[in-house]
Amino acid sequence: MERREAGRDWAYRVDSYGFERPEDFDYASYEAFFSRYLVVLTRRAIKWSKLLKGNKSIQKSLKVKRYIRKGIPNEHRALIWMIVSGAQANMEQNPGYYHRLLEGEKNDKLVEAIKTGLEEHITELWHLLLEGAAEARDMNRTFPDNVKFRKTADPCLQHTLYNVLVAYGHHNKAVGYCQGMNFIAGYLILITKNEEESFWLLDALIGRILPDYYSPAMLGLKTDQEVLGELVKMKVPAVAELMERHGVMWTLVVSRWFICLFIDILPVETVLRIWDCLFYEGSKIIFRVALTLIKQHQAFILEATNFPDICDKFKQITKGTFVTECHSFMQKIFTDPGSLPMATINKLRETCREKVLSQG
Structure with a gap:
């Protein structure tokens, strides 16, 4: 009985994306908000299902823009991100490319940078960005408060994240690996639940939507x-x-x-x-x-x-x-x-x- 209660309590403290809620989390306010938001989500899900009608493609339009501004239901989110960002088209035009990157010869310096970046404490980049600030954030690993990225998780998403970052570093040699990319890729993995899609979405963000954000000179x-x-x-x-x-x-x-x-x-x-x-x-x-x-x-x-x-x-x-x-x-x-x-x-x-x- 106690174990069941503890399990329920743990589930309550972890959101649907695997993030642990902080000790000072305001459950009352959040539940009041979410009960209202659930109505919105349900209404949006119905509208999106009608818009998609089982299709795996949509054309950009004012209607689609309006729908996106009002929110994409989680069950359609990965698909819509892939389509509207151009990631889907790139993936289809380059079949097997992601896996070839993973199977190909690796740059040892890049691999080491990624391994170090995912594990070590405060990094040089964050010192650079936060120089003079009163507080620098401890980044000893990606999402320390997300249970899905812990080594004890089954499956553990750390290996998936490593693959995406290694593949991207070899794909975009001008960028390689830059701290901050681990958080972006981690979020993409949580939503798509797919390595290859996360890679192509990361490419859409870093290569087109946010050029030079993650280059060495930033x-x-x-x-x-x-x-x-x-x-x-x-x-x-x-x-x-x-x-x-x-x-x-x-x-x-x-x-x-x-x-x-x-x-x-x-x-x-x-x-x-x-x-x-x-x-x-x-x-x-x-x-x-x-x-x-x-x-x-x-x-x-x-x-x-x-x-x-x-x-x-x-x-x-x-x-x-x-x-x-x-x-x-x-x-x-x-x-x-x-x-x-x-x-x-x-x-x-x-x-x-x-x-x-x-x-x-």
Whole structure:
């Protein structure tokens, strides 16, 4: 009897994706939200089933875009991500390619970097990104709070993750392996439950949707953090002025938002809803999410009176009901920041890229 109770308690503490809930997890608020969200999920599942009608393909359209913004049911998520990102087409055009990468000759340095990256403590990259920050996160292994990635799990997803990263490093030699990719690939594996699909989705993200985010110089990542700073100047000027006054660089407060695509920053369901739109609409979704978080909490951020206080405020704004209520949160990201044309982002990228390059 006690063992059954303990089993039920353990199941309660682990969500459907395998993540252990923290000790301070607000079960009451979450259950109140999820009972409402379940109604939305059920309604969306019916609409998606009608849209797909058993087909394995869809054409991009305003209707599909609207459906994706309202959320993809989990049973269709991997398929839709594969189709709209172009990963499905690439996989079909390159049959057997993934397995050939795994069976081919390996670069020992790359393999060692991946093994080390998946196991060691704080890495050089995170020191670089968080230099000067009050706290650096312990990254001794990918998803330490996810039971599916533990060595005791059956099956253990660590080997699947290793395969995807090794294959990708040999596929994209210019990138190889960069810390942060393990989290992205890990999430893809949790959703697709398929090595090859995870590989092609990783390629869609790193090769097309987020170019230069994970290259050794991280030029795209650094550029987009500067772009966010410029967008905040335009849309939430008081916050931009606060950051400037206290000499807080954007990289100190948003680097993990960008490099982990909100993994381990926002709740799982919210991250997946963001990724639904990211695969369809591209990188500007990241700016919409970041601007919404900042705009919604402008008054709270402006209460900060010093450098550490600002950093702490940026940690706090990614917690609580606002981000847990993923359905209303996703509606806000398309209204709160206002107009955000890709032309504006591209123009800002040009000037910010030059600025980053001049800084060396």
